[in-house]
Every structure is written in structure tokens, then in C-alpha cells.
Amino acid sequence: MITVSQTITLNDLTVNFDERFQLTNINWELTTGQHWMVTGANGAGKSALAAVLAGAGDIIAGAVSGLPNTVSIVSFEAQAELIAEELKKDDADILDVIAEGTTVSEVFERDCADTQLALELADVFGLGSLLDRAFRKLSTGESRKMMLVRALANKPDLLILDEPFDGLDVEMHAQLQAYLKKLSQTVPMVIVLNRLDECPDFITDIAYVAEGELGQQIKRSDEKAYAELYQLLHLKTTDLEVPAADPENPIPTLDSAQPLVNLKNATIKYGDTVIFEGLNWTIQPNEHWQLSGPNGSGKTGLLSLITGDHPQCYTNDIFVFGFKRGSGESIWQIKQFIGYVSTALQWEYRVSVSIRNVVISGFYDSIGLYTKCTDRQRQIADEWLALLGMSERADQPFNKLSYGDQRLLLIARAMVKHPPLLILDEPCLGLDDMNRQLVLALIERICAGTETSVLYVNHHPEDKIKGIEKYLAL
Amino acid sequence: MANYFNTLPLREQLEQLAKCRFMDMSEFSDGVDALKGKKMVVIGCGAQGLNQGLNLRDSGLDVSYTLRAEAIEQKRQSWKNATENGFTVGTYEELIPTADVVLNLTPDKQHTAVVNAVMPLMKEGACLSYSHGFNIVEEGMQIRDDLTVIMVAPKCPGSEVRAEYVRGFGVPTLIAVHEDNDPKGEGLALAKAYAVGTGGHKAGVLMSSFIAEVKSDLMGEQTILCGMLQTGSLLCYDKMIEEGIDAGYASKLIQYGWETITEALKYGGVTNMLDRLSNPAKIKAFDLSEELKEIMRPLYNKHQDDIIDGTFSRVMMEDWANDDKNLLGWRAETAETAFEKMPAGDVEISEQEYFDNGILMVAMVKAGVELAFETMTAAGIIADSAYYESLHETPLIANTIARKKLYEMNATISDTAEYGCYLYNHACLPLLGDFMKGIKSDVIGKGLSLDDMGVDNARLIEVNTALRSHPVEAIGATLRGHMADMKKIV
Numbered sequence: 001m002i003t004v005s006q007t008i009t010l011n012d013l014t015v016n017f018d019e020r021f022q023l024t025n026i027n028w029e030l031t032t033g034q035h036w037m038v039t040g041a042n043g044a045g046k047s048a049l050a051a052v053l054a055g056a057g058d059i060i061a062g063a064v065s066g067l068p069n070t071v072s073i074v075s076f077e078a079q080a081e082l083i084a085e086e087l088k089k090d091d092a093d094i095l096d097v098i099a100e101g102t103t104v105s106e107v108f109e110r111d112c113a114d115t116q117l118a119l120e121l122a123d124v125f126g127l128g129s130l131l132d133r134a135f136r137k138l139s140t141g142e143s144r145k146m147m148l149v150r151a152l153a154n155k156p157d158l159l160i161l162d163e164p165f166d167g168l169d170v171e172m173h174a175q176l177q178a179y180l181k182k183l184s185q186t187v188p189m190v191i192v193l194n195r196l197d198e199c200p201d202f203i204t205d206i207a208y209v210a211e212g213e214l215g216q217q218i219k220r221s222d223e224k225a226y227a228e229l230y231q232l233l234h235l236k237t238t239d240l241e242v243p244a245a246d247p248e249n250p251i252p253t254l255d256s257a258q259p260l261v262n263l264k265n266a267t268i269k270y271g272d273t274v275i276f277e278g279l280n281w282t283i284q285p286n287e288h289w290q291l292s293g294p295n296g297s298g299k300t301g302l303l304s305l306i307t308g309d310h311p312q313c314y315t316n317d318i319f320v321f322g323f324k325r326g327s328g329e330s331i332w333q334i335k336q337f338i339g340y341v342s343t344a345l346q347w348e349y350r351v352s353v354s355i356r357n358v359v360i361s362g363f364y365d366s367i368g369l370y371t372k373c374t375d376r377q378r379q380i381a382d383e384w385l386a387l388l389g390m391s392e393r394a395d396q397p398f399n400k401l402s403y404g405d406q407r408l409l410l411i412a413r414a415m416v417k418h419p420p421l422l423i424l425d426e427p428c429l430g431l432d433d434m435n436r437q438l439v440l441a442l443i444e445r446i447c448a449g450t451e452t453s454v455l456y457v458n459h460h461p462e463d464k465i466k467g468i469e470k471y472l473a474l
Numbered sequence: 475m476a477n478y479f480n481t482l483p484l485r486e487q488l489e490q491l492a493k494c495r496f497m498d499m500s501e502f503s504d505g506v507d508a509l510k511g512k513k514m515v516v517i518g519c520g521a522q523g524l525n526q527g528l529n530l531r532d533s534g535l536d537v538s539y540t541l542r543a544e545a546i547e548q549k550r551q552s553w554k555n556a557t558e559n560g561f562t563v564g565t566y567e568e569l570i571p572t573a574d575v576v577l578n579l580t581p582d583k584q585h586t587a588v589v590n591a592v593m594p595l596m597k598e599g600a601c602l603s604y605s606h607g608f609n610i611v612e613e614g615m616q617i618r619d620d621l622t623v624i625m626v627a628p629k630c631p632g633s634e635v636r637a638e639y640v641r642g643f644g645v646p647t648l649i650a651v652h653e654d655n656d657p658k659g660e661g662l663a664l665a666k667a668y669a670v671g672t673g674g675h676k677a678g679v680l681m682s683s684f685i686a687e688v689k690s691d692l693m694g695e696q697t698i699l700c701g702m703l704q705t706g707s708l709l710c711y712d713k714m715i716e717e718g719i720d721a722g723y724a725s726k727l728i729q730y731g732w733e734t735i736t737e738a739l740k741y742g743g744v745t746n747m748l749d750r751l752s753n754p755a756k757i758k759a760f761d762l763s764e765e766l767k768e769i770m771r772p773l774y775n776k777h778q779d780d781i782i783d784g785t786f787s788r789v790m791m792e793d794w795a796n797d798d799k800n801l802l803g804w805r806a807e808t809a810e811t812a813f814e815k816m817p818a819g820d821v822e823i824s825e826q827e828y829f830d831n832g833i834l835m836v837a838m839v840k841a842g843v844e845l846a847f848e849t850m851t852a853a854g855i856i857a858d859s860a861y862y863e864s865l866h867e868t869p870l871i872a873n874t875i876a877r878k879k880l881y882e883m884n885a886t887i888s889d890t891a892e893y894g895c896y897l898y899n900h901a902c903l904p905l906l907g908d909f910m911k912g913i914k915s916d917v918i919g920k921g922l923s924l925d926d927m928g929v930d931n932a933r934l935i936e937v938n939t940a941l942r943s944h945p946v947e948a949i950g951a952t953l954r955g956h957m958a959d960m961k962k963i964v
């Protein structure tokens with residue numbers, strides 16, 4: 001734990017790392033009694049953030065204060081550095097050829113404040129028989145342990161461990177967990193971890209890093225926030241692909257030379273109140289659009305002209321997916337080409353139905369499931385649940401899910417059939433920061449992995465989606 | 475005009491009453507084809523008219539509205555409903571002559587006048603459809619020989635007809651062809667296509683007759699559906715006040731209690747509703763309902779008899795001719811009841827508490843559902859039909875009471891249902907007078923006390939067996955099974 005005198009403050013900090021990477025606008029305080037876990041997707045900057053505490057990077061703006069005297073860090077970078085130094089020595093000392101290189105015990109003697117402790121710890125971690133081995137010759141796991149011992153025996157005031165469990169076997173993993181737990185009573189720690197389920201019990205606080213910024217800071221004891229973070233990390237880090245469409249029941253192919261949507265001189269009015277008029281809009285296949293406008297400008301109305309949910313779609317000149325509206329087509333023939341998510345849909349989705357069936361209902365464009373689905377559809381739904389990290393909850397009722405989870409599930413429902421057009425009407429509305437990031441992460445994966453045109457409606461400029469190049473403002 | 479049913483020989487009466495078949499999904503494989511490209515003109519744009527029309531249009535059919543001239547001139551609500559939803563609206567003269575199908579969705583009371591006005595304007599060989607057979611069966615309306623007459627009757631309020639369609643489902647629907655008016659033999663094809671257009675085929679369609687529909691619909695709505703819930707509300711409220719229970723609490727327990735307890739019916743019938751009670755409470759509710767059934771059976775029989783022999787409709791039509799004097803008077807009385815005037819209190823009542831403190835309400839629902847079902851089937855109505863007209867619709871009316879209490883519930887339901895509801899209520903209140911004297915707050919308002927918590931095993935087994943072996947449970951399980959096959963959500 002961190003004592004009062006050792007409160008560490010990072011204030012509006014911007015740090016450069018070899019021009020390659022930048023951490024920006026970091027505000028972070030590590031105080032008494034805390035042990036932190038730092039997490040985030042690969043490349044998000046979590047290791048960089050931890051390394052800042054050990055003095056890494058060039059501070060461009062802001063300040064770090066309250067750093068203790070001895071900070072030890074165990075990371076792949078530090079390990080690589082040590083090996084690089086050794087190799088340099090190798091090159092330099094041509095005459096006095098080093099056959100073996102520096103031994104493990106030499107490293108301890110050279111680098112550790114308490115060599116005796118290092119030797120004891122070496123025993124604990126099963127390095128006892130390797131003390132005379134050149135550390136360059138150690139296996140990855142063994143050298144990891146050596147780095148740990150080296151750091152611990154330095155009696156640090158702050159210990160930073162970057163992925164300390166990587167490359168350790170099960171037994172070692174358990175041993176290290178136990179040791180750190182004991183150590184946590186005396187030494188404050190910052191541990192960088194990719195996976196939340198490795199988070200040691202003694203961790204009190206979790207920092208989430210995304211794209212070089214410090215996103216969320218949550219208390220370990222906040223179960224709801226913890227669960228959301230879990231899911232976010234899952235989405236950001238899982239290797240699963242966006243599940244394929246149902247090959248047995250494909251959506252009819254559209255003429256690629258024709259626009260998906262063509263509105264001519266579109267108007268919506270209620271009584272004498274005109275919401276908008278004279279609007280022309282063409283959406284070509286594979287175009288991504290962002291639609292924006294203030295409240296009441298008719299964004300949702302415009303969308304529902306396309307989806308067929310607005311009764312005035314029959315009084316406008318609308319061409320969608322090869323149909324001139326009002327020419328004898330049914331709305332189910334239109335809806336089969338559209339995936340749709342909105343807050344209103346979430347409100348309307350109040351039938352008692354399982355999580356899995358919500359996803360399956362996307363194949364039928366229904367709210368609730370009223371048709372016996374195929375085995376294949378069920379399997380695809382399960383793949384989506386795996387992507388969302390909800391596999392275990394597949395049979396639980398939808399209405400018991402958190403608001404944010406419901407939204408994620410409705411996006412999966414909209415995408416399950418790989419529609420030519422995916423309409424996201426303010427998909428982040430009503431969501432807290434964490435859930436917003438979750439939803440955006442999912443949408444980005446969808447945009448990247450499919451041929452669906454995305455129509456994104458939103459008035460938060462910060463909720464940008466990569467890949468959207470066309471804009472319509474109402 | 476004579477009561478059509480009464481003109482038929484007994485043999486045919488029985489045959490018509492017993493007409494009811496649950497249709498297979500495969501019978502709807504032609505979809506809306508039989509109506510494709512035909513011009514459908516709806517008369518009236520109220521609860522059924524608007525919502526059925528929206529569904530039919532979204533199913534790719536050509537729908538427009540005709541309203542009486544005053545409604546168009548005064549831009550009444552019905553005119554707004556149609557125009558704001560982007561439908562063409564015209565007078566009878568403008569639209570009826572172009573119509574291949576005319577959908578009469580005006581209030582039943584107006585049917586004679588409406589049909590007399592539109593019939594001369596209808597095309598040779600066109601189709602006239604209804605959503606309730608009162609006009610044909612009870613008033614004996616004679617339709618031109620060249621016209622096809624069908625019925626497509628959704629077994630739900632108009633708002634549900636739309637809401638379920640939008641979800642991708644539908645509501646259970648009854649269809650029928652008036653055999654005296656099926657000159658081209660196309661009535662069934664048209665009715666099936668219409669049911670597909672409203673989404674009804676997804677939730678289950680009963681192929682029935684005008685007569686079975688009317689006689690069962692009237693029976694259900696005036697007894698268990700509206701009558702029992704109205705009488706039960708008034709009696710339970712007054713009893714709770716008498717027992718010193720907080721008026722706001724009592725009002726809330728009733729207003730929302732019917733909805734909560736009948737929600738259990740939807741999922742697992744009367745058995746499930748009683749299974750929601752503790753064992754001692756279940757036995758109590760069972761005993762009360764047995765008592766209630768014995769007291770009320772003659773009343774249910776009388777309602778059914780009056781419906782079958784036409785007395786009910788004759789008396790009601792006399793009131794129509796008398797400017798609804800009775801109906802409006804009774805409606806005003808409903809507004810003056812103590813329950814109606816007491817708003818629901820700002821108290822938290824948990825879902826389970828509605829059961830635990832509403833044992834008598836559970837008993838009333840059970841007694842009403844079973845009596846209505848038993849009486850209808852004894853009169854020759856097929857169980858499927860009797861189920862839809864009793865148990866199936868109870869939660870829907872209960873939901874209306876939750877939203878609107880009694881006065882508005884009565885204003886919302888059809889005039890026919892409302893008239894029958896008052897008749898039932900007037901007869902049932904005094905009938906249950908003695909019974910209510912024995913009732914205490916343990917079965918309405920407070921729940922059983924701890925000393926009543928003993929249960930005799932043998933008695934419990936008896937009660938459970940009796941509950942589960944009632945015929946409404948068997949047919950209910952089958953029909954809900956059909957729904958659940960399609961409706962995996964339950």
C-alpha cells in the first residue's frame with residue numbers, strides 16, 4: 001500500500017516515447033492503501049503508463065510528483081534492455097571473450113540492494129540451481145523469474161510489474177500470486193495486466209487505458225463497473241471474428257448498381273408542423289454515413305421512413321432495396337435488408353425472452369422469437385454471445401441484463417444476418433462512459449469486418465467511428 | 475329484421491355453434507395473395523379500423539378509408555387517425571364503388587345504418603367483412619346475394635393488434651364465412667389472406683362460424699371478462715374499507731391486482747395462478763371459488779340462455795332505440811362508486827403481495843373463468859372458442875383496468891360488452907351479498923395470518939388434482955402450446 005507521504009500525482013501529463021507513442025492528458029493519483037492494476041487493449045499504452053512511474057518517456061507537458069526513491073519495474077522492456085546491455089558488453093570485450101556472460105548470481109550482486117534476500121527468493125522461485133548459469137541462457141520463464149527476484153530484492157518503495165504472470169507455468173503463477181499477496185502488506189504495487197481474471201485479490205483500484213489516454217478508473221469493489229470493464233477488455237482483446245451470416249437463409253442479393261436508399265423530396269409533417277421537407281438523399285452500397293442534427297430535427301423520423309416504421313413512408317417518394325414504397329411490398333420484405341438499433345427499440349423490446357433468443361430474433365426482424373429457428377442460426381447466435389463475452393448467460397432473461405449489455409445484444413441482433421444496411425440511431429444514448437466505449441468497440445469491429453453500410457446517427461462529436469466518410473446534417 | 479340464429483332449425487343451430495377448428499400454419503401458405511392488388515376500403519377509423527388497416531398496408535395491401543361525411547367535414551379523430559397515417563380518405567360515394575373488399579369496422583350499434591348506406595354503392599361481387607358477427611347473427615342483416623360476407627375477428631383490442639404485428643407476431647384471430655353469402659366460394663380464401671395481412675396467422679386462427687363467434691364473444695365479455703372484474707372490484711374494495719384497510723392501498727391492490735394475478739393465467743392457466751399462492755392460501759382460494767361457483771352458476775346460465783335465445787340483444791337494442799338511456803345511466807353510476815373515486819395510493823406493493831393479499835380476487839377469477847368456460851361448452855360451443863373468450867382475454871381486460879380503472883374500461887370496450895357488463899354487475903352484487911358477509915381481511919387486503927398456516931396433505935393433493943383436471947386447463951395447455959411453438963418467448 002502507498003503511504004500518505006508517498007502520494008503520487010500525475011497532473012495533466014503528456015509523455016512521448018521515442019516519437020512512437022504518446023500518452024496524453026494523464027491525471028492520476030495513487031494514494032495510501034492502494035494497489036493498482038493497469039489494463040487496456042494491446043497498444044493502448046498501459047505499459048507506457050506504468051513505465052512513466054519508473055521514469056520512462058519524455059515529459060512534454062504536466063508533471064509527476066511524489067515518486068518514491070526506489071521504484072522497481074519488471075517488464076519485457078526492462079528484460080530486453082538488460083539483455084541488450086549484455087550483448088553490447090559482449091561486442092565491446094572482444095579480447096576478453098566472455099564465453100558464458102554474466103551469471104544470475106552476478107546480476108543479483110550487481111543490481112540488488114539486498115543480495116541475501118535475492119538468494120533466498122531465488123530459492124523460493126526455483127532458481128536455486130541456476131545461480132551460476134549465464135542469464136542470457138535462461139529460458140523465457142526462468143529469466144522472467146530472475147527479473148522478479150532482482151526487482152523484489154531491491155526493496156523497492158514502489159513495485160511495478162508489467163504482465164508478471166506471462167510465461168509462467170501454473171505452479172509458478174500460483175507461487176508468485178501468493179508471494180505478491182504477502183508482499184502487498186508492505187510494498188505498494190502497480191501491476192499491468194491484459195486479463196482481468198488474473199487480477200490479484202489485493203488490488204484495490206483499476207485504471208483502464210485506451211489510445212494513450214487514461215479512460216476509466218474504477219474501484220475493485222464496484223462490481224458493476226468491474227463487470228463492464230471485464231466485457232470491454234474482452235471485446236477489445238478477444239481474437240474472435242464477427243460471426244458469419246446464415247448461409248442457409250441468405251438475404252436476397254441486391255443489384256449493386258442501384259442505391260440502397262433513394263429519397264426524393266422527402267417530407268415529414270404532423271398536422272401543419274413541418275419537421276423537414278424537400279430532402280433528397282441517396283445511400284449507395286458500401287457507403288458509411290453519419291447523420292446528425294439537433295433534437296427534434298427529425299433524425300429518427302427520417303430513419304423510420306427508410307425502415308418503413310413511419311406511416312408517412314407511403315406518402316413519400318421512397319425507393320429502398322429495389323422497392324418503390326407502396327407498390328405492394330410488405331414491410332418484412334424491406335426489413336430483411338436492415339439491421340436497426342435505437343433506444344426506442346430497446347424500450348420496445350420488453351418481451352420475456354432469453355439472451356440467445358434476442359440475437360436469433362435478428363434473423364426474423366421480430367421483437368421476441370416466434371418461429372422455430374434452425375440449428376445453424378442458434379450456433380451463429382452463440383458465436384455472437386462468445387464475441388460479447390456473454391456465453392455463460394445465454395439462457396438468462398434479456399430484461400434482467402444491464403442497460404449497456406442490452407444495447408450490445410441489440411447491436412448483435414441487428415448484425416446477425418449481415419444486413420446491407422445497419423442503422424444505429426444514437427446507439428450510445430443513455431449509456432455511461434464505459435458502456436459507450438463498449439458499444440463503439442463493437443461497432444468498430446463490425447465496420448471493419450463486414451460489407452455492411454453503416455448509417456450512424458448521433459450528436460456527440462466524440463463518438464466517432466473509424467471509416468465513416470459521409471455526413472448528412474438535418 | 476329477425477334474429478338470424480332464431481330462424482335456423484335446431485340441427486343447424488347446433489352445427490353452427492359447434493363450428494370451430496384450430497387451423498394449421500400450412501393453410502396460410504398463400505399469404506395475402508387472394509387480396510393482392512384488390513382495393514380494400516375500411517369504414518371507420520377507430521381502434522380496430524386504424525390498427526387493422528396499418529397492418530394490412532404494411533403487408534403490401536391497398537388500404538384506404540371511408541368515413542361518414544360529418545367525420546370528414548369536422549375533421550374528427552377518426553379523420554385525423556387516417557390522414558395523419560398517410561391513408562387516402564373519402565366519402566362512401568367516392569370510395570365504396572371502387573372497393574373489392576369493404577371492411578366494416580364501425581361500432582356494432584351502427585352496423586345496420588352503415589351497411590344499409592354502403593351496400594347499394596358496393597360493386598357487384600365484392601366482399602363485405604366484419605370483425606364481429608352481431609349485425610348478421612343478432613340483427614339478421616340481409617346482405618345482397620352477389621356479395622361475399624366474411625368475418626375476421628382479432629381476439630384482442632386494436633392497440634394489441636398493431637403492437638403484436640410490429641413485433642413480428644400477431645394476435646389470435648377467429649375467421650368465418652357467412653354461408654348464405656358466399657356466391658363465388660372465395661370467402662375462405664379472402665378471410666385467410668386478411669388474417670395473414672393482420673399477422674393473425676402467426677398467433678393461431680380459429681375457423682369458426684358467425685354464430686359461434688357472437689354467442690361465445692357476448693358470453694365471455696359480459697361475464698368473466700368485464701362483469702366479474704367490475705363486480706369483484708367493487709366488492710373487494712368496499713370490504714377492505716369495512717375492514718379498516720387504508721383506502722389508497724385497497725384501491726391500488728385492486729386496480730393493479732387483476733393485471734398481476736391474471737398475468738399468471740397467460741403462462742400457465744388457472745393452475746399456475748393458484749400455484750403462485752402459498753399452500754394454505756391456495757386451499758383457501760380454492761374453497762372460496764367453489765363457493766362462488768355454486769352461488770353464481772345460475773347467473774352464468776341465465777346470461778348464456780339470454781344470449782342464445784336472443785333476449786340479451788333484444789333488450790339491449792331496445793336501449794339503443796331509447797338513446798342508450800340505461801347504458802349511459804349505468805356508466806355514470808360506475809363513475810360514482812367508492813373504488814372509482816379513490817385514486818391508487820402511493821404505496822409499494824410487490825408482485826407476490828398482489829397474490830398473497832388478494833386471495834379472494836384469485837378465487838373470483840378462477841370461479842369466473844371456469845364458470846364461463848363450463849357454461850359455454852355446455853351450450854355447445856367448442857372448447858377452443860370458449861377458452862379464447864374466457865381465460866385468454868381476461869388478462870387483456872385486467873390490463874385495461876390497471877391503466878384506466880372501471881369507468882374508462884367500460885368506455886373503451888364495445889357498447890355490447892359494456893351493456894352486458896352492467897347487467898351482470900347488477901345481478902351479481904346482491905347475489906354475493908351473504909357470501910361477502912363472511913369475508914375478512916385475511917383473504918382480501920392483509921393475507922392469511924400465521925395461525926392459518928397449517929395444511930392437510932390429503933386436502934392439498936385433492937385441490938391440486940382438481941385444479942389440474944379442469945377442462946379449461948387441458949385446452950389451455952394445447953392452445954398455449956400452439957402459441958409457444960411459434961412464440962418461443964413464453
Ligand SMILES: NC(=O)c1ccc[n+]([C@@H]2O[C@H](COP(=O)([O-])OP(=O)(O)OC[C@H]3O[C@@H](n4cnc5c(N)ncnc54)[C@H](OP(=O)(O)O)[C@@H]3O)[C@@H](O)[C@H]2O)c1
Binds near residue numbers: 584
Ligand atoms: N375493440 C375491440 O377490442 C374489438 C375486438 C374485436 C372486434 N371488434 C369489432 O370491431 C368493430 C369496430 O370496433 P372498434 O372498437 O374499433 O370501434 P371504435 O373504436 O368505436 O371505432 C369506430 C369507428 O367507426 C366510426 N363510426 C362511428 N359511428 C359511425 C357511423 N354511424 N357511421 C360511420 N362510421 C361510424 C367512428 O368514427 P366517427 O365517429 O368519427 O365517424 C370510428 O372511427 C366492431 O364490430 C367490434 O365489435 C372490436
Ligand SMILES: [Mg+2]
Binds near residue numbers: 629691695
Ligand atoms: Mg371479444
